[in-house]
Amino acid sequence: MSDLDQQKPAEQRPADSPLVDTNGHPISSEKNPSETYDGLHEDAVDSILEALESQDVQALREHVAHLHFADAADLIERLSADQRRVLLDATKDILDPDVFTELDETVRDEVVDIVGLDAMAEVVSELDTDDAVEIIDELEKHEQEHVLDAISPADRTLIKEGLAYEEDTAGRLMQREVMTVPQFWSIGETIDFLRDIAEQEEWETPNVFYDIVVVDPRHKPVGTIPLSLLLQSKRPVNVTDIMHERMKLIPVDMDQEEVAFLFRQRDLVSAPVVGEEGRLVGVITIDDVVDIIDEEAEEDILALGGVREDDLYSATLDTTKQRFSWLFVNLLTAIMASVVIGFFQGTIEQVVALAVLMPIVASMGGNAGTQTLTVAVRALATKELTSTNAMRQIGKELLVGVINGFVFAILIGGVAWVWFSSLDIGIVIALAMIVNMVVAGLFGAIIPIALDRHGVDPAVASSVFLTTVTDVVGFMVFLSLGALLLL
Amino acid sequence: MSDLDQQKPAEQRPADSPLVDTNGHPISSEKNPSETYDGLHEDAVDSILEALESQDVQALREHVAHLHFADAADLIERLSADQRRVLLDATKDILDPDVFTELDETVRDEVVDIVGLDAMAEVVSELDTDDAVEIIDELEKHEQEHVLDAISPADRTLIKEGLAYEEDTAGRLMQREVMTVPQFWSIGETIDFLRDIAEQEEWETPNVFYDIVVVDPRHKPVGTIPLSLLLQSKRPVNVTDIMHERMKLIPVDMDQEEVAFLFRQRDLVSAPVVGEEGRLVGVITIDDVVDIIDEEAEEDILALGGVREDDLYSATLDTTKQRFSWLFVNLLTAIMASVVIGFFQGTIEQVVALAVLMPIVASMGGNAGTQTLTVAVRALATKELTSTNAMRQIGKELLVGVINGFVFAILIGGVAWVWFSSLDIGIVIALAMIVNMVVAGLFGAIIPIALDRHGVDPAVASSVFLTTVTDVVGFMVFLSLGALLLL
Numbered sequence: 001m002s003d004l005d006q007q008k009p010a011e012q013r014p015a016d017s018p019l020v021d022t023n024g025h026p027i028s029s030e031k032n033p034s035e036t037y038d039g040l041h042e043d044a045v046d047s048i049l050e051a052l053e054s055q056d057v058q059a060l061r062e063h064v065a066h067l068h069f070a071d072a073a074d075l076i077e078r079l080s081a082d083q084r085r086v087l088l089d090a091t092k093d094i095l096d097p098d099v100f101t102e103l104d105e106t107v108r109d110e111v112v113d114i115v116g117l118d119a120m121a122e123v124v125s126e127l128d129t130d131d132a133v134e135i136i137d138e139l140e141k142h143e144q145e146h147v148l149d150a151i152s153p154a155d156r157t158l159i160k161e162g163l164a165y166e167e168d169t170a171g172r173l174m175q176r177e178v179m180t181v182p183q184f185w186s187i188g189e190t191i192d193f194l195r196d197i198a199e200q201e202e203w204e205t206p207n208v209f210y211d212i213v214v215v216d217p218r219h220k221p222v223g224t225i226p227l228s229l230l231l232q233s234k235r236p237v238n239v240t241d242i243m244h245e246r247m248k249l250i251p252v253d254m255d256q257e258e259v260a261f262l263f264r265q266r267d268l269v270s271a272p273v274v275g276e277e278g279r280l281v282g283v284i285t286i287d288d289v290v291d292i293i294d295e296e297a298e299e300d301i302l303a304l305g306g307v308r309e310d311d312l313y314s315a316t317l318d319t320t321k322q323r324f325s326w327l328f329v330n331l332l333t334a335i336m337a338s339v340v341i342g343f344f345q346g347t348i349e350q351v352v353a354l355a356v357l358m359p360i361v362a363s364m365g366g367n368a369g370t371q372t373l374t375v376a377v378r379a380l381a382t383k384e385l386t387s388t389n390a391m392r393q394i395g396k397e398l399l400v401g402v403i404n405g406f407v408f409a410i411l412i413g414g415v416a417w418v419w420f421s422s423l424d425i426g427i428v429i430a431l432a433m434i435v436n437m438v439v440a441g442l443f444g445a446i447i448p449i450a451l452d453r454h455g456v457d458p459a460v461a462s463s464v465f466l467t468t469v470t471d472v473v474g475f476m477v478f479l480s481l482g483a484l485l486l487l
Numbered sequence: 488m489s490d491l492d493q494q495k496p497a498e499q500r501p502a503d504s505p506l507v508d509t510n511g512h513p514i515s516s517e518k519n520p521s522e523t524y525d526g527l528h529e530d531a532v533d534s535i536l537e538a539l540e541s542q543d544v545q546a547l548r549e550h551v552a553h554l555h556f557a558d559a560a561d562l563i564e565r566l567s568a569d570q571r572r573v574l575l576d577a578t579k580d581i582l583d584p585d586v587f588t589e590l591d592e593t594v595r596d597e598v599v600d601i602v603g604l605d606a607m608a609e610v611v612s613e614l615d616t617d618d619a620v621e622i623i624d625e626l627e628k629h630e631q632e633h634v635l636d637a638i639s640p641a642d643r644t645l646i647k648e649g650l651a652y653e654e655d656t657a658g659r660l661m662q663r664e665v666m667t668v669p670q671f672w673s674i675g676e677t678i679d680f681l682r683d684i685a686e687q688e689e690w691e692t693p694n695v696f697y698d699i700v701v702v703d704p705r706h707k708p709v710g711t712i713p714l715s716l717l718l719q720s721k722r723p724v725n726v727t728d729i730m731h732e733r734m735k736l737i738p739v740d741m742d743q744e745e746v747a748f749l750f751r752q753r754d755l756v757s758a759p760v761v762g763e764e765g766r767l768v769g770v771i772t773i774d775d776v777v778d779i780i781d782e783e784a785e786e787d788i789l790a791l792g793g794v795r796e797d798d799l800y801s802a803t804l805d806t807t808k809q810r811f812s813w814l815f816v817n818l819l820t821a822i823m824a825s826v827v828i829g830f831f832q833g834t835i836e837q838v839v840a841l842a843v844l845m846p847i848v849a850s851m852g853g854n855a856g857t858q859t860l861t862v863a864v865r866a867l868a869t870k871e872l873t874s875t876n877a878m879r880q881i882g883k884e885l886l887v888g889v890i891n892g893f894v895f896a897i898l899i900g901g902v903a904w905v906w907f908s909s910l911d912i913g914i915v916i917a918l919a920m921i922v923n924m925v926v927a928g929l930f931g932a933i934i935p936i937a938l939d940r941h942g943v944d945p946a947v948a949s950s951v952f953l954t955t956v957t958d959v960v961g962f963m964v965f966l967s968l969g970a971l972l973l974l
């Protein structure tokens with residue numbers, strides 16, 4: 001992410017020349033007046049809400065000028081649609097371009113409509129390519145064309161190239177601006193070069209960088225030099241003498257989840273991206289990867305809860321539609337469970353206690369299975385559960401199911417015995433509990449592993465299979481044992 | 488995380504002098520022979536498993552010497568206890584110290600028992616303070632003393648200071664080694680200093696760093712200089728002219744979750760940590776924060792699935808015990824639901840179709856509520872759901888519940904009508920469905936928000952409250968409507 005303001009040396013913005021916005025109103029240059037961080041202050045939010053209420057444009061501009069771009073994005077997200085419009089109309093000319101990269105997609109859609117496409121073209125011009133590509137990708141076709149037409153040909157080419165890479169790949173994450181030096185340079189030449197280009201505005205350089213990439217004449221990376229190493233080396237030393245030759249090169253079509261795994265595993269801060277024939281095409285930095293790590297974890301959390309994507313900011317009707325499909329699948333499995341119960345109507349009529357107790361067996365199975373499934377889904381995501389230890393894990397979960405099955409069989413068997421004054425009912429529910437807990441442990445482990453092997457995301461599909469199994473087995477075993485032992 | 492090997496310039500390990508381990512066996516110096524990353528290769532694992540099977544010490548040593556420390560840690564985690572012992576006995580003298588920082592806690596416990604405390608003392612001496620503190624913290628009291636006695640007094644002091652900070656705070660995450668310069672220095676002096684200390688072994692410097700911290704005479708940070716900015720500045724310029732004065736300072740007692748939020752929000756790569764009177768005490772780098780982001784997301788995923796902590800590597804009996812408490816709470820709520828059904832035994836005896844259909848209403852309520860709850864828990868964790876928009880979100884979820892409630896009421900009402908040839912039964916289940924879906928949406932949003940307000944982790948406790956509500960309301964409404972309309 002670019003941070004142009006921070007990049008600007010302090011000497012360029014003397015404290016005694018107050019910034020003035022396009023309307024001539026003075027803006028404080030202090031973006032973050034507090035020394036320690038505490039997020040978006042509740043009182044700051046309250047004052048802004050008040051200013052919105054009273055449509056006090058001047059107050060709004062001052063408040064927003066004080067916010068860090070990430071906090072400004074959070075603020076915009078939290079507002080209602082009407083409040084958003086008022087705020088943006090008052091402040092769109094002073095918003096940091098990075099505010100747009102931090103916005104949730106749904107909210108950004110709305111914001112684009114408010115600020116207009118010409119403003120978006122300006123925003124896009126100021127951002128690093130990775131961020132610009134992400135924003136443009138989410139626009140409608142005709143909006144994309146409008147924005148691309150309005151920016152410089154150089155930016156347009158870079159962004160169009162970025163858009164050509166598959167979504168969710170390294171090509172989309174990378175920024176195109178890379179700091180490279182040829183193999184034959186010395187440390188001294190490298191440092192002089194860095195000082196020179198800092199003075200040339202037109203040179204396309206990354207805003208912040210952590211490594212220098214050493215390239216051969218065909219622009220293939222041959223090594224990387226972390227800046228801390230560069231700084232600790234003498235001027236006459238050649239770059240090839242200190243560079244890390246065993247750097248990780250990321251193929252441009254690598255899946256972003258793999259990229260995130262690699263960064264985490266290797267504690268990387270940046271890594272060169274290579275295209276055809278191993279030529280350097282860009283660099284991925286840790287800040288973009290942190291967002292991916294976050295996203296992937298979020299996807300798993302939401303998928304396990306039966307939600308396809310974060311719909312906090314979606315319109316009610318969109319949310320309703322999105323949630324519908326998962327609920328519909330669950331309706332079918334619930335009906336299936338009811339069909340199983342239907343087979344035993346006669347039994348239930350004679351021993352109505354069975355109807356009273358039957359949800360317990362199914363529910364306990366569902367909960368025990370969900371525990372196993374959650375651990376398995378997470379371990380698959382972090383590559384901790386592999387073919388090497390899969391059988392051992394399944395065996396362990398089976399055993400956990402057996403032990404907890406017996407414990408809960410005794411507990412619920414005793415309760416049922418006392419409640420209905422019938423030892424037989426106690427025995428029926430105890431036996432059913434053991435069977436269902438064992439089945440839950442077994443399938444809780446097997447289902448995600450099997451889905452993963454077949455290339456299906458286990459976080460999305462596991463739980464519907466699991467509850468079908470634990471419901472059907474739970475009702476079936478309990479009621480058939482009831483029919484067998486009680487009639 | 489230290490990466491001593493990578494930090495060593497290439498010139499210090501010429502390719503034609505093969506490394507030799509303590510037993511005189513040659514070890515390849517190629518840690519990562521493949522240019523692009525694909526994790527721990529399945530065939531590498533297979534060859535190692537074979538070598539373990541045949542107890543081929545030489546082959547094991549060669550294989551492990553080829554692994555990156557993170558992959559070696561993954562390998563050790565995946566093995567069974569017996570395999571682990573064989574592998575470690577064969578390779579403990581050539582393991583990278585960082586392998587230990589990457590290991591899961593439960594596994595590390597076992598590994599410490601195998602390699603012994605003297606080996607651990609050596610490992611701890613070579614790590615950065617933050618990693619060393621983490622490892623020592625998890626040892627038993629007497630083990631801690633043994634290890635601390637065996638290391639150098641300087642390391643011991645740093646580690647003891649680290650241990651004095653509260654768990655899960657910035658103090659534990661930070662490394663003590665910070666690159667600082669006084670205010671009156673120029674860029675040239677700074678670079679010369681960095682070059683000088685690189686040659687002095689005894690100087691305590693961080694292995695890799697991203698920012699220089701400028702400090703005043705009382706060691707208070709007055710600014711930070713990203714290395715890329717330092718490199719782009721001229722030698723005569725003073726450090727105070729280019730430093731970022733508005734850097735984020737992290738109080739040493741800040742919760743690690745807040746630290747992670749701050750790094751993500753501000754796209755930080757490193758940040759100075761300050762103690763009493765604002766004095767610099769250490770620095771936190773992004774690699775440690777990535778681990779925290781990961782951990783926090785993992786905690787939420789597991790908690791929502793009813794698992795207290797990642798128990799993949801725990802012994803079966805420990806896992807069984809850990810899972811028990813959650814299942815026990817669920818048993819109580821399941822019994823509560825059964826008690827509700829118990830009130831309607833007479834009704835069920837007369838209309839057994841009610842017993843057949845009743846799980847559908849409860850199950851659909853549970854699923855719809857879980858969707859809402861998942862979105863809310865996640866939004867609370869990412870600070871997207873706050874008092875500013877809480878009421879609007881609750882209102883939205885209520886509306887989603889109403890709409891989906893009506894849709895599913897029509898669906899299941901139709902099914903029940905046809906199935907039992909009774910329009911009345913269809914009407915009963917349709918009405919119950921509407922009520923329970925609305926209740927599910929409402930409580931799915933209110934429960935996590937309320938728990939969060941009262942300082943209870945919503946990920947842990949929400950779902951048990953929710954299923955109690957959706958079960959009790961589901962059975963109660965359906966069966967009482969049945970009693971009212973069908974008898």
